[in-house]
Amino acid sequence: MSYVHHVERFYGLPTYTFSPQVNPENLPDPGSVAWRIQCAEIPYEADYMGRVDAYWARFTESVELEKVRALVFGHPWYDADGGLPDEPLIGLRSRLTGLEALFLGDLESEESMISTIYLGNVAPVLEAFPGLRELVLRGGEGLDFPVTGHGELRVLRVESGGLPPEAAAQIAASDLPSLERLELWLGDESYGGGTTVEHLAPLLAGAGKPALRHLGLQNSPVQDELAAALASAPVISRLTSLSLALGTLTDAGVEALLHGQPLSHLRELDLSHHFLSDAMMLRIWTELEPQGVRVNLTARQEDDGGNPEWGQEHGRYIAVAE
Amino acid sequence: MFQAPESLDPDDRRIASREVNGRRPWLEPAEQVPYGHVLHAAALLRWSPAAVVARLTAMGRTDIQHPEALPDTVALDDIPLVRDSSAKCRPAWLDVGKPVSLRQILESAGLADRGPADVARRLTALGYRLGGDGRTLPESPDRGDATLISVNPGPYVKWLDWDDEVPASQVLSAAAHLRCSPHTAATRLLAFGLRLPYTPDPGDELLLRSSGEHGARPLYGAQSIGHILAVAQELGRSPADVAARLTELGWAQPVVPDHPEADDLTILSEELDGRAPWLLKNTVVGLQMRHILRAALTTGRSPADIAERLAALGHWLHENAKLPETVDEEDIRLLETVDRSYLDNIHLEHVLRSASLTGRSPADVAARLTALGHRLPDEVDYPEVRASLATS
Numbered sequence: 244m245s246y247v248h249h250v251e252r253f254y255g256l257p258t259y260t261f262s263p264q265v266n267p268e269n270l271p272d273p274g275s276v277a278w279r280i281q282c283a284e285i286p287y288e289a290d291y292m293g294r295v296d297a298y299w300a301r302f303t304e305s306v307e308l309e310k311v312r313a314l315v316f317g318h319p320w321y322d323a324d325g326g327l328p329d330e331p332l333i334g335l336r337s338r339l340t341g342l343e344a345l346f347l348g349d350l351e352s353e354e355s356m357i358s359t360i361y362l363g364n365v366a367p368v369l370e371a372f373p374g375l376r377e378l379v380l381r382g383g384e385g386l387d388f389p390v391t392g393h394g395e396l397r398v399l400r401v402e403s404g405g406l407p408p409e410a411a412a413q414i415a416a417s418d419l420p421s422l423e424r425l426e427l428w429l430g431d432e433s434y435g436g437g438t439t440v441e442h443l444a445p446l447l448a449g450a451g452k453p454a455l456r457h458l459g460l461q462n463s464p465v466q467d468e469l470a471a472a473l474a475s476a477p478v479i480s481r482l483t484s485l486s487l488a489l490g491t492l493t494d495a496g497v498e499a500l501l502h503g504q505p506l507s508h509l510r511e512l513d514l515s516h517h518f519l520s521d522a523m524m525l526r527i528w529t530e531l532e533p534q535g536v537r538v539n540l541t542a543r544q545e546d547d548g549g550n551p552e553w554g555q556e557h558g559r560y561i562a563v564a565e
Numbered sequence: 566m567f568q569a570p571e572s573l574d575p576d577d578r579r580i581a582s583r584e585v586n587g588r589r590p591w592l593e594p595a596e597q598v599p600y601g602h603v604l605h606a607a608a609l610l611r612w613s614p615a616a617v618v619a620r621l622t623a624m625g626r627t628d629i630q631h632p633e634a635l636p637d638t639v640a641l642d643d644i645p646l647v648r649d650s651s652a653k654c655r656p657a658w659l660d661v662g663k664p665v666s667l668r669q670i671l672e673s674a675g676l677a678d679r680g681p682a683d684v685a686r687r688l689t690a691l692g693y694r695l696g697g698d699g700r701t702l703p704e705s706p707d708r709g710d711a712t713l714i715s716v717n718p719g720p721y722v723k724w725l726d727w728d729d730e731v732p733a734s735q736v737l738s739a740a741a742h743l744r745c746s747p748h749t750a751a752t753r754l755l756a757f758g759l760r761l762p763y764t765p766d767p768g769d770e771l772l773l774r775s776s777g778e779h780g781a782r783p784l785y786g787a788q789s790i791g792h793i794l795a796v797a798q799e800l801g802r803s804p805a806d807v808a809a810r811l812t813e814l815g816w817a818q819p820v821v822p823d824h825p826e827a828d829d830l831t832i833l834s835e836e837l838d839g840r841a842p843w844l845l846k847n848t849v850v851g852l853q854m855r856h857i858l859r860a861a862l863t864t865g866r867s868p869a870d871i872a873e874r875l876a877a878l879g880h881w882l883h884e885n886a887k888l889p890e891t892v893d894e895e896d897i898r899l900l901e902t903v904d905r906s907y908l909d910n911i912h913l914e915h916v917l918r919s920a921s922l923t924g925r926s927p928a929d930v931a932a933r934l935t936a937l938g939h940r941l942p943d944e945v946d947y948p949e950v951r952a953s954l955a956t957s
Contacts, residue, residue: 262742264675264712269744286720289652297676521913521945528917528927532952537921543914 244542246489246563247357247381247402253277254313254344254377263301273310274341278302279349281317295319299331308335313344313377321348321382323359333371342372348381356565358404358434362386369393383435388413392420397454400426403462404564405435408442415446422452426459428489431564439465440472447476459486459513462561466490467499474503486513488539489562494523501527507534516542516562570624576610580620585609597628601647601658604691607639614639632661632692643691646673646684651724664696667757668724671710680704681757697727700758709743713754718742730760733815737773747773747814763813772796772811790878791833791843794825820879832860832871833878844880850906851883854937855897862892883907887938899923899933911941924954 250258259276282298284291320327326348332339345368348360360382366389369375376397380386383403388410396419401410406429414427425446430436443460445451458478460469466487473479473487485506487496492514506512512531517540519527524540531538542562549555569591570581578587585606592598598621607614614635621629649657650672659669665688674684681702685695712718714725716735725731731754740750751765793811797804804821812818822829830839837859844856852875860875861868868888876882885907889896902922905911911934913927919934920927927947935941 262712264709265743266708266745271744283719285722287653289649289654289656293656521943524913524917525927525945525948528921528952529948529950532921533950535953537952538917539921540914540917543912 244562245352247352249279249317249349249351250277250315250346250379253315253346253379256313258315261298261302261306263298263305267305270305273307274312277313277315277344277346278306278311279315279317280320281315281349282319284318291319295327303335303338308338309340311339312341313346314339314342315346315349317349318354321350321360321362323355323361323384325361325363325385329363329368333367336371339372341374343375344377344379345372345375346379346381350381356404357382357402357563358430358565359384364389366390369396383407383410383430386410388417390414390417390419392418394421396422398422398424400424400459401428402563403428403430403436404561405430405432406438407435408438411438412442415443416451418451420452421454423454424457424459425452425455426457426461426486428462428563429460429465430462431464431561434564436464438463440468443469443472447472447478449476449478449481453481456482457484457486458482459488461486462489462563464491464559464561466492466561467496470496471499471503474499479504479506480508483509484511484513485509488513488515488517488542490516491559491561492517492519493559494520497523497527501530506531506536509536511537511539513539515539516544518544518546518559572624577620577624579610580606580617581624592626597630598626599658600630600632600661600692601644601649603629603631604639604647605644605658608641608644613637630661634692636691639691642677643687645677646688647691647693648673659693661693663694665693666696666724667714667726668711670695670702671714671757674706675708675711678706678708680706681710697758700727702758703753703756707753709739709745710753710757712743713739713750714757714759715739725759727758730762733762733813735815736761737815746770769810769814771800772807773814789833789843789845790819790821791830792841793819793821794829794833795840795843798825798830822878826874828864828866828874829878831864832875837863844875846879850908851881851886853900854882854886854888855900857882857888858892858897858900862894862897868892883938885938885940887936889937895923895925896933896937899925899930900937903934903939905939907938911939913943913945913947916941916945916947921952924952926951 252258254277256275256277258279259271260279260281280302282295348362350360361384362380362382363385364387365380369390373393374395376395378396379400379402381402383406386407399419399422406427411427411429429438455478463469470487470492497519500506519540528538528540547558549558570577572578575587579585581591582588583590583592592602603614603617606617618629618631618635647659649659650669659665670681670684674681682704685702689695716723716725716732736747736751736754740747743750748765748767748770751761754761755765793804793807797807804825808819808821831837833844834840835842835844857868857871860871867890872882872888899919902919903915905915916927916931919930923930926949928949931941931947
């Protein structure tokens with residue numbers, strides 16, 4: 244099962260891939276869709292970048308940008324080659340006055356492996372759009388998040404097969420006073436990841452994000468350690484939902500959670516894609532569900548034992564890596 | 566081998582450079598100078614094409630492609646028209662020795678927001694010979710024209726040309742991409758002089774209008790009987806007549822009942838309201854038990870009766886399914902939480918999820934799903950404790 248797809252809905256809106264062949268009068272109402280900007284490459288094409296330039300020009304001249312609420316950027320604006328500079332987007336800030344949501348790097352694995360999608364420094368984009376309420380980043384390569392503050396951002400999600408630990412630490416330390424949902428796919432060290440509990444210390448301590456209600460620390464090979472840290476983390480008390488999905492969670496991690504602070508105030512605990520035993524699945528379900536915590540235990544995985552010749556002690560893998 | 570010109574004259578160097586900028590890459594000495602280059606240089610230097618040809622000749626170029634009669638002038642906005650839209654790997658100029666394809670005209674017209682007729686006239690004035698035996702083209706610009714003649718856009722695209730017949734399915738898929746009506750697409754294709762396997766009729770819009778279980782997107786392999794019956798009823802035509810016309814318009818050949826029944830539209834609609842979206846035939850996993858139970862509840866008929874009628878309408882139920890004699894609304898709520906078909910095993914994780922979402926105990930969920938024919942292979946003592954639905 245792949246967890247990386249082109250988004251069909253974003254910011255509560257259906258996505259529509261802009262086509263320069265559609266006459267302007269037949270385009271959707273600018274505020275009714277999330278506009279996906281994506282110009283597929285055709286093999287042996289003589290002047291692909293010329294077509295990309297024409298595509299972008301036609302988008303900016305055909306759509307009332309002032310009414311656009313959500314934008315989704317795919318290939319080639321983001322890809323393994325570093326993508327295109329974001330100046331064209333930032334340069335349009337005087338027209339994109341209603342922009343509330345941005346998805347950067349909406350590529351599927353056929354277009355680029357998630358761990359190789361280059362994101363770079365996203366601070367200029369956030370500075371250019373102070374009204375942004377939702378930001379989703381897919382990739383991780385080169386991600387830099389030196390954001391000192393953004394007053395409006397409600398949702399931040401980073402989908403990564405290898406989130407640079409420095410970037411994870413920057414996000415954890417950032418002041419985002421309105422942020423309600425934070426979801427980090429931490430990824431594997433072999434693909435640029437390696438985030439540890441220490442990198443996330445400010446976040447776990449509850450600093451800088453007073454409005455946080457949902458936290459997802461996901462897709463991690465150290466999911467048990469994260470669970471153990473969360474068992475006593477101050478941030479837990481302000482959450483209504485918590486996700487430890489997509490990672491390598493085992494009985495040890497859940498045992499730590501159950502021995503930690505109370506979780507009964509949560510409305511939802513997402514542990515999907517896990518390596519739990521039947522007994523532990525039944526135990527956490529019977530302990531929390533009657534208290535009103537909806538526990539998601541779907542997508543159970545099997546430990547395949549790993550390959551001892553490669554020094555592997557187990558065969559547990561995160562959901563999204565390369 | 567590319568060579569810089571010996572002349573140091575700035576205009577000479579521009580003429581000798583491929584992009585008419587006085588810099589590398591230079592024209593290949595051993596290759597013919599394309600006519601497009603002559604036009605490009607003339608437009609940028611504001612010379613006549615004849616003057617460019619003369620200058621190239623003076624520079625020693627003997628093989629220069631051009632038509633018998635050169636135009637007096639060429640404008641900068643002519644240049645995109647003579648870029649070969651079918652070039653591979655690197656930009657190329659349109660070959661003046663070959664007839665111009667319909668694709669070339671429509672792509673360049675679409676990019677320039679010019680009418681195809683205007684582009685055709687201009688190419689003719691520049692000395693190009695059009696394919697299509699001089700047939701007329703639409704005057705009005707339309708950005709979607711090239712899409713109309715590109716079959717299967719992408720790596721394996723096939724471009725229709727002057728004498729081709731357009732597959733009926735192409736009209737539907739192009740119209741869907743361009744967010745226009747199939748009739749608009751069909752009439753535009755006829756305006757290019759292309760042939761269709763049918764005569765477009767404005768009345769076809771009614772047949773195709775609400776076909777969209779998913780808007781205007783055509784569903785070739787999944788013709789819905791509900792749509793045909795609804796249209797037939799609305800237009801006072803027979804289902805067979807409607808189905809035959811839809812087949813002409815590019816839809817897969819559907820099977821329609823000879824004698825529609827009163828409840829057919831209801832049980833064929835996903836929301837049991839007799840309207841689109843219509844139930845699609847699933848050839849892999851078959852009907853959803855949940856739909857049968859909901860349909861039975863809505864119509865007051867038995868689940869077995871509903872299943873039998875849907876089977877007569879081309880749908881089927883997996884052999885593992887065990888139909889209950891009567892409808893229990895709790896079954897419907899339970900099945901809404903199950904995303905496994907009768908081909909899939911249901912494991913502990915799924916039972917727990919359904920128990921979470923319904924407020925039933927895992928033991929109760931497991932027993933009921935088993936009774937409905939699902940396979941639960943895990944040897945687990947499902948607990949009797951119930952989930953709290955306080956958060957739902």
